[in-house]
Amino acid sequence: MVRVTIDRPGCTSCEQCWTICPEFFEQNPDDTLSQVKDEYRLNESQSEGKAPESLADCVWEAAENCPVAVISVEE
């Protein structure tokens, strides 16, 4: 499992994370910002999640490609 946090207020809706890793990230239809998909949320938070090992690589890649570096990943 890897723990993921999105600092949502800093997101610019650039589409990178949900394009690279659509299994884990998605666009919130109301505020247009990135959020953790429902099934991976921690504490029902849009900003915090736990990714299984099978999604670790794509979550890391999404974080590395976020142009404003608002996605944090911890092993």
Ligand code: SF4
């Ligand atoms: S990659 Fe970063 S800026 Fe782009 S949509 Fe995802 S969180 Fe937002």
